[in-house]
Each structure stands twice: as structure tokens, then as C-alpha cells.
Amino acid sequence: MALEQSLAALSLATVAAESATATKTLVFKPKTAKTATPIPILVFALHSTQTPAPAIAKAAGVKEPRLATDELVQQFFSTSAKEVSIASLNKSLAGKIKIVIDELIVNAKDEEVLELSTESSKAALPAKTINEFLISTGIELIPVDFSSQQLASAPTKDAKDVKKDTKKDTKSSKNDAKLEDAKLIGITVDKAKDFSSWYSQVVVKGEMLDYYDVSGCYILRPNSYAVWEEIQDWFNARIKKMGVQNSYFPMFVSARVLEKEKDHIEGFAPEVAWVTRAGSSELDEHIAIRPTSETVMYPYYSKWIRSHRDLPLKLNQWNSVVRWEFKHPQPFLRTREFLWQEGHTAHLTKQEAATEVDQILELYAGVYEELLAVPVVKGRKTENEKFAGGDYTTTVEGFIGATGRGIQGATSHHLGQNFSKMFNISVENPEGADKPRVFAYQNSWGLSTRVIGVMVMTHSDNKGLVLPPRVAQTQAVVIPVGLTSKTTDEVRKAINEGAESIEKRLKDADVRAIGDYRDIYTPGWKFAEWELKGVPLRIEFGPKDLTSEQVTVVRRDNSAKYTVKLAELEKRIPEILVQMQKELLENARKDFDEHRVIVDEWKDFVPALNAKNVILSPWCGVAECEDDIKDSSATKDDGEEEEVDEKAPSMGAKSLCIPNEQPPLKADQKCVRCDRKAITYCMFGRSY
């Protein structure tokens, strides 16, 4: 029975599908004794809601639910799994099945429009109608706030334990987190109260990214890929000036080569994805997908570099790498496949290599501060935290104010001669063939799409994304306003044509502008939608503006309003964009500066940490002491970690970096944790 008909049978009038929110209906079969009749669980949720099996198991109090077979679905719903929807429900199923329902649907505003869809048909109905119908069936309804359950998808045992520990307070905190005036099209949770649900909503509803059916992989939609392209153009122009050339190396690497550099591979081995089969033939040698390309590239560096005249060799590639992490994935921040650039250079002298390491770190700081308006601290990683197999690692470290955590931005490594000795990347001594051969000094440096996640976390708010103008795919949206039923056709025409000419003039002035002339939406609806997508400027043009030859400009970040004379469009709009870019960085920097506190005494360390700060402390530089600081600062006080990482509730403060800019170190200053003498200030913090 097609969806429309069954709904008709239920005498539910369908409404226009415009702006409907997609839903999904899934049927699960719990583990049941062979003899017993199974009680299927029908899951009804927003399409955008993640509904991991463990969360369903927990909610319905059943064991190991698995997607039901077509046979079982037929048996209970007399239709195929592809065609099942809540329209397949009826009173006769009461007591025979259970319904696990997304709280976002239960709590939806009556007039919100939801879309039911099956393989063959779709229908849109008001949330009220749907909820009333579900109740009318008399089937047991189990509402679940999946946003607080993401954890359930974490595979490890401690994860589950953690959940039990923190369940109560989480639950309640989650409910507090709901935004009062939330619309389904908008963000429904508060950034300040439930950061990680907020984050997944912002990236998905802001159309930066979508979840993908292979766990840990995500789709980069144009709104985020455009940011990446801006970064590529900016970075390419600068590294090419430095003499770096782009190239492309294969994504595959043989086990033999991958495992050549022991320290190096140790770090990656557990996360390497292996191709073992092609078509129907098993491969004789299993082949890895690169987690990074040192071992892919360096055998060829050895072949190509034959004389000191072949140095320096500076290659970069823009590619994707795969690290099959089993930790809880996070959009942009921790994904199994991610895009990045990886630069690999070989030099004749250590000095030349070291200089490049710093130049690249400056460029990374530039990507964050100039393009993404995100402030970073430049520094060096400790021995514990440096890149395995390298000599030392420099890094730019960011800060997420909402959670008080540090986040690694990008790293530039000096590899010394470790790899060049391993792969025999050597040249005859320029001082003479009789002198010993010289092994190349190497660097590698990488910046990934994680930068986009940091940008989103830093600037966005409860209305949705906030995109810095420099990297926004659309910088300004022109919207006709003030048109009512009373508006004369003449004025209506003038407004619409005026708006279109404004859009055109801005484009000609190299402002990335678009116009929203859809007549089925109210200006208010459009405002909300473009705010959600993070467009920096909204340009309103209505009857009043028409008469006084002006537009009203509203900034996305702070709602500041500007009145701009039409004559000055080409001059003022770019100015406002520049000003917004500048202020976004200033505000973020102020936040970072206020939450980077100097702590000399251990007693103040954990409190400062729990007050959502990162910490600058005098430190002895001893690895054991660093581990001790991490263990001793572990705590369960922090209310929000859970969603970020199942390990989080017991997460202590890691060393983030030894900042290049150091506070003055008092003579005979003790280490913040132990009795040894401090040799430097080190930045510690909880981190992503």
C-alpha cells in the first residue's frame, strides 16, 4: 500500500513538502531466544539524528538489536523494509512491537512539517498530526534524546561504564540544554550547555558536512569545501614562492615499505586500513592505505637525490589519508579519512631545514589567523608529544572557549637524519668524495581539514554557523523585504529588480554575493536560513530603502546594522567585510588570552583547568613529570566531556606545547608539579 493511500486511509491530509524535515523509519530485531517470538523495535527519528544500535538497546531495554530481515518486516508490517513507515502502523500492533522515537520529534512544534519517506514515496505532515497518530495506535512509545546518546556508539567497554556513571546529570543537563525558541530547521541545543550536540547540529544544518554511512567518514559539502579551496589557494601561492612543488604519490603502500621506519610505524600501525582483495581475487601481498606518506615517498627521494645539487628537494601534495581510529569520531576533528596537505623536504644542512620548519609554521599560523580568524599559540611539542621518528615537532595550538580545551592546529616537523639514514637519502660530501657521505636533513609538515572544525567551534553560535568573510563561499545575501499583500505591483517590481541589481553590482565588485528571491518564504524564514548557513552579511532591500536609495546591512556575528547608500555599495560592503574579519579574530583572541592563565602552584592547577582554562606552568621538562601532571589532573568534574570522547571524563591535562613566547622564568623557579627546577613554561590543557 503506497504511503499516500495509507495516509489517506488514516484521513491525514498531506501538506506541502517545502521546508519539511526528513525523517527515517527503521525496524530492528533484538536478540531473542529461538523459541520466543521477537518483539521488533521500530525506530522513528529525524534523518539527521544518529541512532546507534547500543542507544536503541539501552532505551528499549533489549539485547543487540540488528536491522530486521525483510521477512520479519513483512510478517509484522505486511510490507518490505524499504517501504515501511509509520503509516504502516495500526492498533493491531499494540503490544507486539515497540517504538523508539526521537525526542526532537516528540518535542517538535505542532506546525513543524515532517517528511515521511519510503523507497517509493514521500509525504509531508505536521508534527502534531504525526505525534497524535502515533499515540492513537496504542503502541508503546519510548522517547530518546539521541543527542545525549552519541556515546553509545563508542565501541570500548569503558565508554559504556562512563555512560552509566554520568547518565543522570547528563540527562538533566541535556534537557536544560534545549533552546527555548528552537525551530527544527534551526539549532535546537545551546552551545554553552551541550557543546557537542550543538556542534553536530551546526555542521550538519549549516550544510558544511553530512554524516556518511561508513562510520567515521563524512561528506564535505560545498559550504565547507569552499573554505578548503580558499586555504589551498592561499597556501599554494606561498609555498611555491619558497620553491615547493606539488606532486602526487600513490595512496597505497606495501607492508614491507610501510614498516621500514619502526618508531614511525608504531604510531600508525593500529590505525592502518588494509586492502586484501581486488574483485574476487585475494591479493598475495596485502596493501596499506597511507596514514601519511613518509615511507611512501622517501624510497624515491633516495633514488632521485644523487648529488648535493639535487638538494633541496621540496615536494608537497594535497591528498586524503586514512587513519582507522576506533575512538569516537567527530566531524572534521577526528575522521577516518581526511583531506590535508603534506609537505616533505630534504636539505643539505640542518640549519636550512630548521629555517623552513619555522617558515611553514608561520604559514600555518597565517591560515588560522588571517583566513579563519582563529588565534593560535606557536610552540614546540614535548618529547612525549612529538611526531614519532622525527627530531622535533613545532605546532600551532588553538583554544575552544566553549569547552576550555586546547586543540592542535597543525604541525611542522624536523625529521633530522632519521629517515634519510633509514632510506639512504644521501649525497657525496660536497667537500670531496673522500669525506663521508652526507645524509639529508628532512622536514615534513601537514595541515588538515580539521582547521574547518576549529573555525566552526570558535565563531559559530546558537543561530548556526558564523563564517569569516575571507573564506565564506557566500559573503553577502541580498533579500527583498517589506513586501505585503498591500504592496503595489509597481513597488514590488522595483524592489525585486533593485535587489537583483544590488546583487550584480556586488558580484562585479568581487563580493561573493547571491540573492534570495524565493517568493514562498517570508523574509524572517530566509533570515534564519542564511544565519544558519553562516553568510557574513545580510543585505535587506525594502520600500523604505528604495525611496531613500539605501540598503540595510546586518552582520552575522554580532547583528550590527549598517545603513549603506546605494551609491557607496562597492566601497562600503567590502569595508564591512574586512572589519568583520578583523573583529572576529580580535574577539577570539581576547577569549583565548583570558583563558590562558599562568599557574605556578600545583594547588591552583586543577581548579584553573576546571574553570575551562589552558594553563602556562613552569615545568622541569621531564617526561615522567609530564605523565604525572596528566594523571593527577584527571577528574570527572567537567560536565561536558562525555560527547567529545569516551575517555574524556577521566581526561587529564596534556602538554599542548612549549610556547615560543615565554613568560619570564624566575631564578630557581620550581616545576609546577615536582621538586625539580623548572627549565621552561609549558602550556597544558585538556584537549581534542
Added chain:
Amino acid sequence: MALEQSLAALSLATVAAESATATKTLVFKPKTAKTATPIPILVFALHSTQTPAPAIAKAAGVKEPRLATDELVQQFFSTSAKEVSIASLNKSLAGKIKIVIDELIVNAKDEEVLELSTESSKAALPAKTINEFLISTGIELIPVDFSSQQLASAPTKDAKDVKKDTKKDTKSSKNDAKLEDAKLIGITVDKAKDFSSWYSQVVVKGEMLDYYDVSGCYILRPNSYAVWEEIQDWFNARIKKMGVQNSYFPMFVSARVLEKEKDHIEGFAPEVAWVTRAGSSELDEHIAIRPTSETVMYPYYSKWIRSHRDLPLKLNQWNSVVRWEFKHPQPFLRTREFLWQEGHTAHLTKQEAATEVDQILELYAGVYEELLAVPVVKGRKTENEKFAGGDYTTTVEGFIGATGRGIQGATSHHLGQNFSKMFNISVENPEGADKPRVFAYQNSWGLSTRVIGVMVMTHSDNKGLVLPPRVAQTQAVVIPVGLTSKTTDEVRKAINEGAESIEKRLKDADVRAIGDYRDIYTPGWKFAEWELKGVPLRIEFGPKDLTSEQVTVVRRDNSAKYTVKLAELEKRIPEILVQMQKELLENARKDFDEHRVIVDEWKDFVPALNAKNVILSPWCGVAECEDDIKDSSATKDDGEEEEVDEKAPSMGAKSLCIPNEQPPLKADQKCVRCDRKAITYCMFGRSY
């Protein structure tokens, strides 16, 4: 015993490693009866020479040679596999082992310098010394021309048979193919006589690409990747004007989704690479690496497209895809991983979709003709040859004059509603919710790095690469000339500084110029090296030029010389580049036009084919007839196919496309092959 010492022991003086050619030494163990003592095969070849096991087996007359264990190597050479080199050889091994030696080494000029290298050390020696030493050991030497043996790496049975069939003539033809004045740094075989050896030498020695240790995968070096970047910029600018947005979808796809569209997947299933393991854990669900992204993307199109206002949806991505072909791989043309762009668009009407298919095909023709100076024929694929799962496929077809074969350039597909019905990409009927839902009309279109191979095959010659100026990473190289021992320091200084200022002026004029000021190489050597790398213009600056305030400009493609006054540099050099670009296309077009012959009678078909033409013939449009033409035109006459594809010797003429531009079809014209009435002219040819 380190390499230098053992060489010293052999009293061989090592020479400077500048410009030495790398070699490799490998030890193989043939299949031997358990009881018998194995006779190891030591293979000594240029590093750049491919030495497939079957070729070694054939040359040494042994069975299934495998790389020898360290144990065996120790036993015979008293050193590890990593340290073995010909310096490990001595008279006592005579009769106990065999040496398979690369003919490129046997035939090397006495003074050519070869580099021996082991894991721990390198040494460079004249070829003469090496060859004499090898003979002095008294060990059996088996010279092999591996370039004629590439086939041996083909896995299929017929491949081997083929080899036997054609061995004799191949061998001889190979020897004829050697270039008289070949240097090891240069191309050693003749494009006209041994096309495929010539091709692999040109791409490797021209530093476009390097072979990689995972078969079928290649490294794109800056010289070729820069071409790809030029294409990306040109193409991006144009599709963005069309409203296409770039994005990135995951490289992984679940079996369930991949196999959803049956016809579609049938075409790819045998070539899909499967990830089955991550770290040490077996994956519950095996995951495929995308061979193309229709099934990766369309489930999300279904989710994102909710109203006709969401159409058209136009996304493109630049990524790499994997097709694990078991056919003989070829640089750029047939590789297991390759870079491409894939556009995927969804439209409300068939007409709108069809228009886009043609617009994209025009852009593909533009990439070939405007950027790569390669002429193409636009047309439509037959039902046999179209993209599986689509409605129809349009294509640009190129022509490789040296082999007389057609080559598919790029394809733009109209998918109709096939995928949209499969994935339910549908919208409410704009004419009313009561009317049936409308399924989207979809296109997909792709252009890959294969274009670079076509460009190389078209323009390059026996001196090496010829790069069209538009896409050349380096457009002009400035070389100081005429400096002799007698040259005064003053003049020498003036020449070098003059050359540098010429380089700078050209760069400021946006000519991609570099200067070659290395003093250890003669101008002649530099000329050869830059010709090998395909730099379009050589700019010589010597004493005569200094006095008459001019430069001598030499074009790479036809050696045409121009004298350009220094005052006119910024004007003339770009003009010459434009002229060269234009003439490259004209010459290639002339060649294609002369070898695209109209054949109405079957008796003329195969002869025309064997005369290295592609053929335009009247055709009935019936698939069976198309197959019959292919079978009936199969022949072994063509001397050069072997290396291209093990199937080649029996390769018949495929239908390449039904050209958009048609010769007039006579009334009641018969099909070239059968008695049916011809409905169109179709282009047939042997192809890559």
C-alpha cells in the same frame, strides 16, 4: 664488507657521482627440486628498467624465480640481500650462479657512469670498468633487452602465448629500434619503431612520472602534476560559472550501497579494491574503495533534494579513484589509482540535463585543444560502449599517430532517470502534489590524468618530452653559452649576470622561466637535459648576444631559431610561446585528419586499419554487427601492439564514437559490414 672497500679490493677507482645512472642488483631463486642445489640468478639492471620475474625466467630458462631469502644470499654472496651488489661477485661463483644483465648496461658507452648502490653505500664507475669486471668473473652472463619484455609482466596466459608468437620479429624490431646516438641520460629507443619502450622512457626520463613499487600505481612528479593544476584552474573557473560547486565525498563505500545499481556495478565489480582489515582487527563489513562515485553520492542527493527548488544540484569533486585492473598497466593511460574530476548533477528536466552534457563535452574538448594542443573528435558512444547504467555517453576521442590508434579522451554521460529511480531522487510535481512525483534527470562526467599521457604521446619525440607552453611548468630556460677557458672574467660575469636579468625580466612578464647556471655541465649537456624535460623554449645568451644585445631562442618542438633583441624580450617571448602552442595543435590536427579515412567497402577496412588509420564507415547501428566488425578486423599484422596490451595482437577495431560531424550519408547506403541499411557514419579503430 662495505662497497667502497670491495671495489678498492678490485682496484677499481670510483669516479664522481655527478650524472651517474642508478642501477639495481637483485638476487632470485628459481623453483628447484628440494634435493637439488639452487642456482641463484643475479639480476643487474638500470634502476629505471622494469625487470619482471617472467622475463627473468624466460631469459635464464628457469621456473618461477622469486626474490631470494637473506639466508640464500648470505650462503652465496656472504652478505645480506640489502648489501649485495656486483662488487660481491668473484671467480669462485662461476658455475654456481647466473647473471641476467640489462642490455642497456651491456650496450652503454664506455664512459657512461653507472652508480652501484646498496642499503649502506654507493659508488659510481664507468660502464666499461663494470662490464670488464663482470666478464672477468667468468660467471655466465645473460644480456636481456627488458624493454621488449614488458609483456612478460602481463599476468594472463594468452599474454605468454602471444610473446612466443611474436618473439622473433619483436626481438629484431627492438634492436632496430635503438637510437644511434643515444645517451643513457637520453631516450635510447625510436618512437617510430618501439613506441611503448619509447613512451615509458619519455615519461620517466622526462620526470613526468616514476614507477612505484605497487604495480599499476605511479608517482606524478611536479613536471606532470603542474599540467594537472593548469587543467584544474581552467576547468574550475568554467564549471563554477555554470553553477557547479566543488565538494568531497568519502573514498569508501559499503558493499550494500555499491551494489545497489546492478548494471552499473557489473562494470566495476571485478576491479573493486576491498578493505577488510584495520590495524589487526578484521572489519565486520568489508568496505570498497570507490571506482567512481555514483553510488557514493546519490543516496545523499535523495536526502538533500526535497523540492523542485533544490534542483538543479550540481556537484563536482577532484579526487582519486581505484580500479584494480589486471590488464597490463600503462603510465597515465591505465593505472590502478588515478586522479580525475567527477561531476554529478541532477536536473528537473531532461532537456536541461542534455544541454549540460553538451556544455561539459565542449569544455573537455577545450582542455585537449586549448591547453594540451591535442585535437579531438566529439561524438556519442554506441550502446555497446556507453557507460553502464546511463542513458547515453558523449565522448571526445583522440588519436595517437605513432600507433594509429584511437584513444578515449573524456566522457560526459546522461544517466536519465535510471539512478534517480534506484535511489529515489524525486521531487513533488511542480504542477501539483496530486500529480506523480518527478524523478530527477542526472548527468555524470569525468576527465582524468590520462589526458597527460595522450599529450605526451602526441607531441613528444626521440629527444624527449615536448610540453605545450600553456601547461608547461617551465616555459623557458635561460642558458649562458660560449664561455670557454679563454673567456675573460669580465665577459663571464657580464654573461652570467645578463642571463640572470633575462630570467628575472621574463618572470616579471609572467613567463614561467628559470635559468641554468650550473658550471659543471657543458651547454650541450644542459640543452639535452632540458629537451628531455620538454621545456618549450631555450634561451641562449653568449658573448655574441651580449655585444649585439640579443638572445637566441630555440623552440623545443621544431628547433626553429629566433633572434630576439633584449629590448623586445617581454613582447616576443610570449608571442613565440603562443605561436608554438598554436602550431602544435595544427600539426597534431593535420596528422589526425590525414589518418581519419572514410571507408565504405569492407575490403578496404582492415588494410586501412593496418595503415595506422582510424576509420569512418557507414554503419547499421546494430550491436551484433559492431561485434562482428571487431572480430573480423582482428589481426596480428600490427608490429607494435604487444607492449601496449597483451590482448593487442588479436585486437580488432572497436567503435570509438558516432561523430557529431557526419560525412553525408548516401541514400540507401549499405552498412560497411552487413547488408543492413546504414543509419550513420561511425568512427572505428584500434584503441587504448
